[in-house]
Amino acid sequence: MSPSSAATVTRIATDSGPGSAPKNVLHLDEHTLEIVSDSGEGAQKCGQIFASVSAKMNYGVWTVEIIPAEIEPPARTAAGASGNLIRFGRDKVTNWGDETNLVVAFNEQVLLARHRLDALSDDCIILIESKWAEDPDAEIRQEWQDAMEEISDRNYRVIPVPMEEQCLTRVDNPRKGKNMFALGLLAQIYGYDVEKISEQIRAQFAKKPPEVSKANVDLLELGVHWAQENLDLRIEVPRIETDEKRVVMNGNQAAALGAIASGMEFCAMYPITPATSVSQYLCDVFERYGGTMHQAEDEIAAAGAAIGASYAGKVALTVTSGPGLALKTEFIALAVMTEIPLVVLDVQRGGPSTGLPTKVEQSDLLAALFSQPGDAPRVVMAPATIEECFHSMVTARRIAKSFRCVVIVLTDANLASGQQQFQRPVLDERWHAAPANHRAVTSGERPYDWDPDTGLSRRIVPGQPGGMHTVTGLNHDHDSNVDYTPEINQLGCAMRSRKLAVLQQTMSPPPIHGDESGELLVVGWGSTKGAIEEAVDRVRAEGHAVSSTHLTFLSPMQPGLGEIFSRFEHVMTVELNYSDDPAAPYITPENRRLGQLAFLLRAQTLVDVDCWTRVPGQPLRPGHIADALRRKLSAASETEVRVNE
């Protein structure tokens, strides 16, 4: 089947004369689009600029990066699809939704990758580089035809666009500019202000010579012009003006800025995907705030240097992802044992082992809580939004310092690269630690002056006259003297543990999304919040008594969970990690391995918490969650019927 004969291919509209207003205007409350290319063709940059401009126009925005696992995957392959998904709309957007409504694809193979993942809506509009259809290489022409055949079972509207041909009228190398032409197409389709986009382009290329910005803006305008002339397609999404001061950024930027805002002065790291961009950002800017970024020789040394800096009076940060967290375990236990404040940011990826390095998962929860031998209580928290990525770093530093403890902050690859706007933080000096005061230690003051009720104590740091002592990973008494006696070991463990209970008593129960009681409560943590709440809203709209709650703290857990759970007939978690399918062979209620939060909640509350979890290497879809909730509700009512019979 040739493209011209495919039922799904729309001929480029030529009847609506140059520059005339499109007849075909869609009015929608939200739209989801993506730009996909071979790696290195700039689709990600195009998407990032579109998302930033959307946010600056006051649209609600959520983005998801489409990232290949390799730096330079072979061209024109499904595995090499690279780009950006942007869901934007009139209201706040909290997740990536169910499917994509419009795609700009630089070749048919990357389009196929998205098609095969079932990522596209049945009526998806596809703008695709047309050159491959007439490529001199017969094999490529065949691949194009095969691809068109494969997608023909859907009602996609395929619009071939001569991207390269157009770009060649302005530049020699279309690989370096097609993305800006594509941005121009989108600007015209969605009626964006071209000057706003040009500004954003100039900001993106601010460090390069002005010719670079100019060439990119030229290509943007070329795209706009081409779409005006040739596309009878216009999508209008209304927006609400607001006076609220807002910022737009991704989660790794938010975490890095949060670390600076918190007054942290030292960060040690080792490169690891998908955490590296936090470190790279800090490497670029941290020194301006007097902060030291140390790229250590390995993950272990990064933890050690952070602990050393913290021991010497700072509160230090180390940034990593799952495999790095595993390597840091012994040092984290040392920080727990010596009560040296430490913040560990774990940008979670798919595991186990090297797993899915560029893709999202929530599989480090139990490792974050329990990966040390011996009892090593620490605080674990999980921001759910980009905004929380910022503020959780501030909270983490304060807790680490006040409680002399380790705080592990779990974000993930979805938050790391997803962009969202949020209320601009109002920075506060009180977030910072007081400047170092090397006052003399008064007699009787001890390095582990545990308050017998709370376990809290003030730390003494090097430089303080009269406070000299040796901290040790061995069991120790109030004076930090090595002590193996049963009483002191019991006391030390109790004191380190008690601090978590004290922290828990300062917290409020988590808020409930939906009614305070009902048939089913969904519990989540981390980046799945938006998708879970959207799913809950849909199922509630169908008349079901479903609510959800989202936990920011996983250790210690927020109070009141048992009481909240008692108000619902059923409780289940929705998580982005592995659990056994109860219907799978050999799986029984006795041997079924559960989602990580479900496992914890059952232990904590003695409630028969069920779970629905998946490990797709991509964020959960609200539609899939809603289906799982419906299945849970109908299974529950069937059980009740059986009981009643």
Place this chain on the structure above:
Amino acid sequence: MSEQLRSFFGCGLDDDRTFDLNDYGDSIPRWCVGCGDHGVLSAVKRMMRDQRLLPERTVFVSGIGCSSRFPHYLDTYGFHGIHGRALPIATGVKLSRPDLDVFVVTGDGDCCSIGAGHWLHATRYNIDMTVLLLDNAIYGLTKNQTSPTTPEGFETNTQPHGTYLPALNPLSTALGVTNASFVAQTADWVPAHLLATLKAAYEHVGFSFVRILQRCPKFSAPVFSEQARTPDLHELLFHSDGITVPSLDKIYKHRLEHDPSDLDRARSLAEDTERTRLGIFFKDATRPCYNAIRHLPTYTAAQNIERLNRELDRYAV
């Protein structure tokens, strides 16, 4: 610490306190009788007294092993860490607090085996600290296992038919690392030389690596016993820019003039283990120090908030 830094932080030089040995600790170490660590501890205290180190501004970091108990027997600040990882901790301490005098005490298992990766990189960072490798050629705390520096053929609990491989040479290893700036060797049984070496190591600005040959009477006594009794098995390296201990000249007949700026010769002297050479093999104070390169001014919270607000402007909607 350099004089410049001392005056910058207002400590040390303009502090006219003097100390006696007990000010640096008077507890009784729990090392075995005859253990070389006792002598090293005494020499370290004497060096600190002579150099008037302020106990509250001195930090001893160690890993795990017999020698790593060292900080517990000193009245300075101490950090008894985890096995092999003293150097990363010390790196963090010195980077964030350049006003502190930082020492690392490590052993042949701690430094040359489990912590070898850190050792190599710490040498290259050339952070201003003094590192004492207490090398007794055996794992002592875990009771008699082969370490990387155990001589070939020596019988241990893990290699009972004799240690399989030739011993790792810590001096050659350290001298092979790019940006190494101070490598010396001394022995617990030559106290005057030990003290002079510690002093030179402390005064050197950079990563001062001192291998201290150290007897373990329990598990590796034969490795050093003959040597410790026989001055003729030694060769003292001397130079106007190295270590000169005139009181030893009568006993230690073999002496060799060696200019510590000569790296090639340092490497060949380190490779040749026919004689136990004591002295400074290599010293170069011009090598870049990571802590000096990375030294930053401090800002007030208000200054940082103002800057961060400008950064947030970049993200403003």
